[in-house]
Amino acid sequence: MKLQEFHARRLLAAAGLPVPPSSVAETPAQARAAAEEHLPAGGGKVVIKAQVLVGGRGKAGGVKLAGSPDEAEEVARAILGMEIKGITVRRVLVGPAAEIVREFYLGAALDRRARRILLMGSGEGGVDIEQVAAERPDAITYIHADPHLGLLPYQARRMVFEIGLREHWKQAAAIATGLVKVMRENDADLVEVNPLAIVRAADGTETVQCLDAKITLDDSALHRHPDLEQMRDPDEEDPVDREAREQDISYIRLDGTIGCMVNGAGLAMTTMDLIKRAGGEPANFLDIGGGARADKVAAAMRLILGDANVKAILVNIFGGIARGDEVARGIVEARKVQTRDVPMVVRIVGTNAAEAAEILRAGSFDTAASLDQAVEMAVAAASAAAA
Amino acid sequence: MSILVDRDTRLLVQGITGREGEFHARQMQEYGTQVVAGVTPGKGGQRALDGNVPVFDTCVRAVAETGANASVIYVPASGAPDAILEAVAAGIETVFCITEHIPALDMLEVMPVVERSRARLIGPNCPGATSVGKAKVGIIPAAIHRQGTVGVVSRSGTLTYEVVQALTDAGIGQSTCVGIGGDPINGSTFVDMLELFVADPETEAVVLIGEIGGDAEERAAAWAAERLKGTPMAAFIAGRTAPPGRRMGHAGAIISGGSGTAEGKAAALEAAGIRVAGSPTEIPALLQEAGVRGD
Numbered sequence: 001m002k003l004q005e006f007h008a009r010r011l012l013a014a015a016g017l018p019v020p021p022s023s024v025a026e027t028p029a030q031a032r033a034a035a036e037e038h039l040p041a042g043g044g045k046v047v048i049k050a051q052v053l054v055g056g057r058g059k060a061g062g063v064k065l066a067g068s069p070d071e072a073e074e075v076a077r078a079i080l081g082m083e084i085k086g087i088t089v090r091r092v093l094v095g096p097a098a099e100i101v102r103e104f105y106l107g108a109a110l111d112r113r114a115r116r117i118l119l120m121g122s123g124e125g126g127v128d129i130e131q132v133a134a135e136r137p138d139a140i141t142y143i144h145a146d147p148h149l150g151l152l153p154y155q156a157r158r159m160v161f162e163i164g165l166r167e168h169w170k171q172a173a174a175i176a177t178g179l180v181k182v183m184r185e186n187d188a189d190l191v192e193v194n195p196l197a198i199v200r201a202a203d204g205t206e207t208v209q210c211l212d213a214k215i216t217l218d219d220s221a222l223h224r225h226p227d228l229e230q231m232r233d234p235d236e237e238d239p240v241d242r243e244a245r246e247q248d249i250s251y252i253r254l255d256g257t258i259g260c261m262v263n264g265a266g267l268a269m270t271t272m273d274l275i276k277r278a279g280g281e282p283a284n285f286l287d288i289g290g291g292a293r294a295d296k297v298a299a300a301m302r303l304i305l306g307d308a309n310v311k312a313i314l315v316n317i318f319g320g321i322a323r324g325d326e327v328a329r330g331i332v333e334a335r336k337v338q339t340r341d342v343p344m345v346v347r348i349v350g351t352n353a354a355e356a357a358e359i360l361r362a363g364s365f366d367t368a369a370s371l372d373q374a375v376e377m378a379v380a381a382a383s384a385a386a387a
Numbered sequence: 388m389s390i391l392v393d394r395d396t397r398l399l400v401q402g403i404t405g406r407e408g409e410f411h412a413r414q415m416q417e418y419g420t421q422v423v424a425g426v427t428p429g430k431g432g433q434r435a436l437d438g439n440v441p442v443f444d445t446c447v448r449a450v451a452e453t454g455a456n457a458s459v460i461y462v463p464a465s466g467a468p469d470a471i472l473e474a475v476a477a478g479i480e481t482v483f484c485i486t487e488h489i490p491a492l493d494m495l496e497v498m499p500v501v502e503r504s505r506a507r508l509i510g511p512n513c514p515g516a517t518s519v520g521k522a523k524v525g526i527i528p529a530a531i532h533r534q535g536t537v538g539v540v541s542r543s544g545t546l547t548y549e550v551v552q553a554l555t556d557a558g559i560g561q562s563t564c565v566g567i568g569g570d571p572i573n574g575s576t577f578v579d580m581l582e583l584f585v586a587d588p589e590t591e592a593v594v595l596i597g598e599i600g601g602d603a604e605e606r607a608a609a610w611a612a613e614r615l616k617g618t619p620m621a622a623f624i625a626g627r628t629a630p631p632g633r634r635m636g637h638a639g640a641i642i643s644g645g646s647g648t649a650e651g652k653a654a655a656l657e658a659a660g661i662r663v664a665g666s667p668t669e670i671p672a673l674l675q676e677a678g679v680r681g682d
Contacts, residue, residue, distance in 0.1 A: 147496055
């Protein structure tokens, strides 16, 4: 689960990291009030940032400066309601615009290969770090945290000296340690500060501040962080995604016409690939998971049928931990309450396949023995329905 | 021979009194696997599988009394990391963790302990392994197999079954089929399994089944190019139609920042001389072209 910037900033601040003050505004009037609070005395500006979970908001015009409460209200009016990559902006963050002396990058992520938390830092901040990594790998310093102790003090020092934060090393090392701590304490996959910046205050003093924050949480661990689950943004979650999540079904809607219900992620992807290869277009990725029970099958069927583009359904179950007969019973149940008549091809093999075949035969379903055959039948049914 | 499990495997089932544990323990036993013990804390002294298998409170007690040398874990995600560590501490050599949805940071903490021990961990979020005609550990359905000389290694569960079924249907038998799991942090890699297959005199060819996300397939390709020159291989990669940035079910299956794509993986495998099939049913033909004979 991705967190909004303002939530990510709160987690960093709660861990004692230096994050400039800011407020969240949902209306231009609130933005104006926030600007009055955050406009530096004796001149200066506030920065107004769209709060959306997609990247590239700066380029899309979702990050702007304002020099007065009037201007802040006007800017916020323009940003609120704006669409960025299909997402409507409902909130903006308003905070004092910092005088940036120099920008850095600092991020912690999972390194699959090393099976460690990897801290990455660079003296080239504020830009796309993946681009830096691809073009000048030497410009990035990599350090693995200890899996049981976290980032050790000497590792944090090494990082900040390497990336050029020597003048502020004590403060910067505390930030590096803090990032890994935030990752470990919140079960995050990614904690990123870009830019981490040396900023100059009105009195000329310089400090290191986290000017942006990106945090992604491990969905498998959310159950032990109910406070973080509260941060899920209902406005940005598709109602369909919410239903899938609540039913513990992995579902991703695509724009094709053949709805797929499959057990297992690898087989679900393969089923989509084969549909495409046979000239069809998959309408979704759907993994009903291991040990799929009848009620879950019914929920999956509702999700698929809720997509108006679906012209045919392909059910592909290879029983292992899931038992074919339970899935078959679920399909029979689902059809009883089905609101719309869509041709369906069912293929169930593996554990308890014989019992499943019996149930499907009694319900006179179109069945297929092989995946290739099932795909062919579904593609044919979808094109017949479209004709 | 075969890899990971065989007739001498003495299996301990962690979570044997649970719904999944009981069901699959029975299936493993029916296949011929020596299921020698079960562990469920608080249920020590009971007997599972119609009284045939003793249940112990702890792994260490189960190992001491039954000589178990492998274990398979069916306990929920909240207890699975501890179950792995308990098995390792009890001296189990090969631990299979079937459980899915274990938090990644839990696995980060578990892995150094596993690495320091003599134990090998397969999974988590994996279907286990079958050494055909000898022993089956995990949840892979028995009926799909045919005994033979092709080793199968996969990051997936049910997709593995699909591929194995295709091999069996084409008359190509398997030595051992193993699923290493779909999580970002897991105990064993493709390369670990390829090393075992190379050393196994009964395995003459290898099928590798990968999917989008990470770089495990690319590393396997590089390793195979060096070390598996004489071994016929074929591969399949799932997720050619997967959109970038969306996690496709498995926690590990995501195309991020242009890396981890099916095309990139297929290209790396082809560059290593490994043919990549467009569909599971094309794999038998690729193996035959590489010199594998069915029967």
